[in-house]
Amino acid sequence: MAMRISNKILEGLIKQANRELSASADYLSMSLWFADRELPGSAAWCRAHSEEERNHGLKIFDHITKRRAKGALVQPIDHAAKFNFGQPVDVWKFALANEQTNSSAILSLVKQARDENDFVTENFMQWYVQEQLEEETAVMEILENAKRVAETNGLYVAYDTQIVTKPH
Numbered sequence: 001m002a003m004r005i006s007n008k009i010l011e012g013l014i015k016q017a018n019r020e021l022s023a024s025a026d027y028l029s030m031s032l033w034f035a036d037r038e039l040p041g042s043a044a045w046c047r048a049h050s051e052e053e054r055n056h057g058l059k060i061f062d063h064i065t066k067r068r069a070k071g072a073l074v075q076p077i078d079h080a081a082k083f084n085f086g087q088p089v090d091v092w093k094f095a096l097a098n099e100q101t102n103s104s105a106i107l108s109l110v111k112q113a114r115d116e117n118d119f120v121t122e123n124f125m126q127w128y129v130q131e132q133l134e135e136e137t138a139v140m141e142i143l144e145n146a147k148r149v150a151e152t153n154g155l156y157v158a159y160d161t162q163i164v165t166k167p168h
C-alpha cells in the first residue's frame with residue numbers, strides 16, 4: 001500500500017516540514033536585516049528565498065495529507081537570539097550553515113525511509129535532495145563573492161545590486 005507510513009517516518013516528515021518553515025522565517029529575518037541597512041538586492045533575494053522555503057514546508061504537509069496520515073502541526077520555533085550579525089558576510093555564512101544542516105536532516109530522513117523500505121517517502125524526498133544541492137551551491141557562491149568583496153575592501157553596496165539576479 002503506497003499510503004502506509006510508519007510513525008517514525010511521519011514524525012520525521014512533520015519535523016522536516018517545520019524545519020522548512022523555520023528556514024523560511026530565518027530568510028525573512030535576513031531579508032529584514034539587509035533592508036534595514038539599505039541593501040535591497042540582498043533583501044529581495046532573501047525574501048524570495050523565504051517564500052521558496054515556505055513552499056517546501058507546505059509541500060511536505062500536502063504529502064502527509066495525501067497519505068491520510070494524521071497529526072501534522074506547525075511547531076513554534078524561537079528565533080530571537082540568532083540574529084546578531086555584524087557584516088553581510090556573517091548573514092551569508094549563517095545561511096550556508098543552515099542549508100548544510102537542513103541537507104543533513106533530509107539525507108537522514110531518506111536513509112530512514114530506505115531502511116524501512118518506504119519507497120514512497122524515499123522517492124518524495126529525492127526532490128529535496130536535489131534542491132539542497134542547488135541551494136547550497138547558490139548560497140556558497142554568494143558567500144564566496146561577499147567574502148572577496150570584504151577582503152578586497154570592495155563596496156558590498158555595489159555587489160548588492162547583482163544579488164537579485166543570482167539563482168536560488
Ligand code: OFO
Pocket residue numbers: 020023052053056098099102131132135
Ligand atoms: Fe528547503 O531548501 Fe533550503 O533549506
